Amino acid sequence: MKFLPIFDSSLPRKLAVILAAFVLAITQYSQSRRPPRVITTLTDVVNAMQFSPDGHLLAIARGSREDNRVDLWDTQTGNLLRTIKGFDGAVWSVSFSPDGKTLVTGSGGVHQEKIAAKRSARNGRPFTELKWWDPVTGELKQRLELPDEDLVSIAAMHSPDGQLLAMVANRVSRAMLVPDNRGSIAASASDSLFRSFPLQSMIFDSDLKILDARTGELRAKLKERFASTQFPFFSGSSPSDFLSMFRQQLRPMVFSPDGHLVAAWNEGEIRLWNSATGAEVLKIKKFKGRLSAIAFSPDGHLLAAAIVNISRKGNQVDVKSELHTWEVATGAPGQVFPLTTPVVSTVTFANNGQQLFVGGLQNEDNHSHASMELAGLQTGSVGKLIARDEGTMSAVCVSPDGATMAFQTDASTVKLLETRTWRTRYTLGSDDQSSSGGALRRFLVTVKSVTAVAFLSDGKTVVGQIEDTGIKQWDTRTGEAKETLAEEGETGSVAEISADGAAVAEVTSEETVRLRNIGSGEQRAVPLGNRKALAIGLSGNGEILAIDCADEIVLLNTGNLTTRQSLKGIQDRITHLALSFDGGLLAASTSDGAVKVWNVNDGTVRQIRAAGGEVSALRFGPQDQTLAFARTDGTLSVWNPQNNALSFEARRHQGAVNAIAFSRDGTLMATGGDDRTAIIWEVASGKVRRTLKGHDLAIASLAFSPGGAILAVGSGNASVVLWQLAAGKLDRVLK
Numbered sequence: 001m002k003f004l005p006i007f008d009s010s011l012p013r014k015l016a017v018i019l020a021a022f023v024l025a026i027t028q029y030s031q032s033r034r035p036p037r038v039i040t041t042l043t044d045v046v047n048a049m050q051f052s053p054d055g056h057l058l059a060i061a062r063g064s065r066e067d068n069r070v071d072l073w074d075t076q077t078g079n080l081l082r083t084i085k086g087f088d089g090a091v092w093s094v095s096f097s098p099d100g101k102t103l104v105t106g107s108g109g110v111h112q113e114k115i116a117a118k119r120s121a122r123n124g125r126p127f128t129e130l131k132w133w134d135p136v137t138g139e140l141k142q143r144l145e146l147p148d149e150d151l152v153s154i155a156a157m158h159s160p161d162g163q164l165l166a167m168v169a170n171r172v173s174r175a176m177l178v179p180d181n182r183g184s185i186a187a188s189a190s191d192s193l194f195r196s197f198p199l200q201s202m203i204f205d206s207d208l209k210i211l212d213a214r215t216g217e218l219r220a221k222l223k224e225r226f227a228s229t230q231f232p233f234f235s236g237s238s239p240s241d242f243l244s245m246f247r248q249q250l251r252p253m254v255f256s257p258d259g260h261l262v263a264a265w266n267e268g269e270i271r272l273w274n275s276a277t278g279a280e281v282l283k284i285k286k287f288k289g290r291l292s293a294i295a296f297s298p299d300g301h302l303l304a305a306a307i308v309n310i311s312r313k314g315n316q317v318d319v320k321s322e323l324h325t326w327e328v329a330t331g332a333p334g335q336v337f338p339l340t341t342p343v344v345s346t347v348t349f350a351n352n353g354q355q356l357f358v359g360g361l362q363n364e365d366n367h368s369h370a371s372m373e374l375a376g377l378q379t380g381s382v383g384k385l386i387a388r389d390e391g392t393m394s395a396v397c398v399s400p401d402g403a404t405m406a407f408q409t410d411a412s413t414v415k416l417l418e419t420r421t422w423r424t425r426y427t428l429g430s431d432d433q434s435s436s437g438g439a440l441r442r443f444l445v446t447v448k449s450v451t452a453v454a455f456l457s458d459g460k461t462v463v464g465q466i467e468d469t470g471i472k473q474w475d476t477r478t479g480e481a482k483e484t485l486a487e488e489g490e491t492g493s494v495a496e497i498s499a500d501g502a503a504v505a506e507v508t509s510e511e512t513v514r515l516r517n518i519g520s521g522e523q524r525a526v527p528l529g530n531r532k533a534l535a536i537g538l539s540g541n542g543e544i545l546a547i548d549c550a551d552e553i554v555l556l557n558t559g560n561l562t563t564r565q566s567l568k569g570i571q572d573r574i575t576h577l578a579l580s581f582d583g584g585l586l587a588a589s590t591s592d593g594a595v596k597v598w599n600v601n602d603g604t605v606r607q608i609r610a611a612g613g614e615v616s617a618l619r620f621g622p623q624d625q626t627l628a629f630a631r632t633d634g635t636l637s638v639w640n641p642q643n644n645a646l647s648f649e650a651r652r653h654q655g656a657v658n659a660i661a662f663s664r665d666g667t668l669m670a671t672g673g674d675d676r677t678a679i680i681w682e683v684a685s686g687k688v689r690r691t692l693k694g695h696d697l698a699i700a701s702l703a704f705s706p707g708g709a710i711l712a713v714g715s716g717n718a719s720v721v722l723w724q725l726a727a728g729k730l731d732r733v734l735k
């Protein structure tokens with residue numbers, strides 16, 4: 001998005017001056033001889049912030065195209081308490097319930113129609129949603145996806161009693177930009193001045209609704225669609241580029257202190273509605289300039305607004321702001337006094353009701369700086385605090401007790417100030433104290449595979465062991481990475497996870513074996529003496545561990561690591577091990593293409609079957625009546641180890657099959673391999689039910705959810721892909 005052509009001398013002078021003034025306003029007076037800080041897809045942008053009712057927490061919605069989250073900071077210590085990462089796109093609003101027990105977020109995302117090779121790719125159907133979170137634990141309580149696919153952003157705020165949510169939902173459309181008869185920019189296609197100029201606008205329209213704060217059900221829809229503002233963008237710029245750059249233009253509605261009224265505004269008017277009925281009670285339009293922020297006084301009697309005026313003298317553009325007040329009961333205008341902050345972004349009343357905190361940008365020596373001005377209703381401007389660093393974003397949020405202020409000084413930095421002394425207590429998200437522990441890094445494509453994957457018994461969590469990287473847990477409902485049990489370099493390249501996801505066994509780079517408990521994070525080294533582990537197998541219930549030590553297969557009780565059985569005299573090289581769910585049967589494939597099955601209790605060989613080639617995957621079904629193995633040529637065989645009867649054999653994969661998984665009831669089986677395809681089979685008939693394509697690299701692991709509705713696919717790029725099996729649709733990609 002480039003604004004430089006506006007100032008080209010070859011353009012008509014009238015157009016250049018109009019656009020120069022408009023651009024100057026929306027870039028918040030940030031001309032500079034040095035390159036200003038520009039919001040890009042890699043910037044850790046602050047979108048919204050709010051204090052908890054007791055003022056002990058500050059919730060900051062921040063992120064980029066690749067990483068969106070809500071950081072919860074302890075305002076007493078300046079420490080980051082927890083991070084909520086269960087978002088598929090930008091988080092536009094955060095709102096604490098009055099009791100502090102719930103945090104509601106407004107966010108968006110894309111339901112992907114195919115798996116993207118790059119994490120930042122957005123291919124699919126966009127959506128917006130409200131989510132209810134527990135701020136203490138960070139757990140998701142509830143989710144409501146809005147049905148309107150045309151919406152591009154939403155914001156929701158609690159009423160003072162916590163019973164309602166005021167939600168503004170924006171949609172956007174394109175139009176040509178032309179000047180109207182007042183010299184401002186309007187939408188038209190008739191003016192010849194603009195027909196040859198490659199400039200369009202994005203026009204925001206807003207739906208305003210009152211929702212039940214507990215369920216999200218509609219209580220009242222405010223009459224008429226609320227026309228919002230429009231911004232220019234040039235040919236060659238995509239709407240997503242525009243929305244990324246101006247995502248802070250979303251303006252949440254504001255409740256009056258008693259909750260009886262709700263106010264919404266755009267650059268040209270303010271409207272007030274009855275929050276219970278949705279009936280409009282007041283409209284304020286008669287003022288000169290453009291509205292940039294509003295606020296109710298603490299007693300609800302006054303409404304204050306910052307209004308920006310842009311004028312020109314010759315080639316000079318002048319930007320000034322004023323503070324206006326009105327009586328809420330009658331709409332009668334009150335005081336008007338100038339502000340020293342040229343471009344205002346936020347206005348907040350102090351608890352005394354006589355002063356206002358005004359956040360905005362100040363231009364000094366051709367550089368823009370975030371500023372915070374204190375203005376008195378009786379005295380006018382009292383003083384100003386200007387941030388030292390150059391910035392292009394500014395916002396102010398005051399704690400409920402009025403003692404602490406969150407002051408956004410640039411796109412990504414928030415400072416906590418004491419309002420009495422203006423002393424900076426903590427800096428949240430600066431270059432030296434980022435909320436994520438450092439600057440955001442670009443997403444790097446990696447070929448590291450998820451060697452094992454499983455669902456926890458609650459079905460809400462997926463566990464994945466990533467080759468030489470770590471063991472991660474994700475929330476299946478939100479995609480949030482909840483916990484990492486092992487850091488980079490602490491895990492091996494061979495792993496097994498029990499069917500319930502509670503236990504992980506892995507072979508380290510030193511060919512030793514390590515057991516991990518997912519719940520407690522405890523890890524234990526398995527004593528093998530001087531022997532090396534070549535292959536492992538873990539029973540579905542996680543109680544038995546099998547280890548191939550070249551000439552011996554050792555079976556251990558995972559609880560106390562005592563030896564349960566030792567199968568000696570193994571002459572063939574073992575390639576894969578598999579244990580039945582209860583650990584009663586052990587299967588092993590050998591390098592000469594055979595599959596052997598032992599009875600673990602007495603150590604006797606029950607069956608030997610020729611595989612017909614090199615075995616690449618081996619897995620028991622949940623009832624021990626089914627054993628599946630696959631070959632490197634893509635052939636799959638399913639047979640009954642109890643009677644050695646072949647159930648079916650098929651070849652649908654175009655390469656080696658690397659992973660096999662069964663649903664917990666044993667009716668379905670999934671296979672995946674080098675052809676980057678997962679196939680869902682009916683075990684009883686051998687028929688293919690689904691074929692899931694589009695994975696970026698070879699499939700290394702598979703797991704069904706406890707109910708069998710979702711399949712988790714461990715693939716390359718250290719990612720797990722979730723599929724909805726009933727519809728055969730991609731659910732989400734876990735990173």
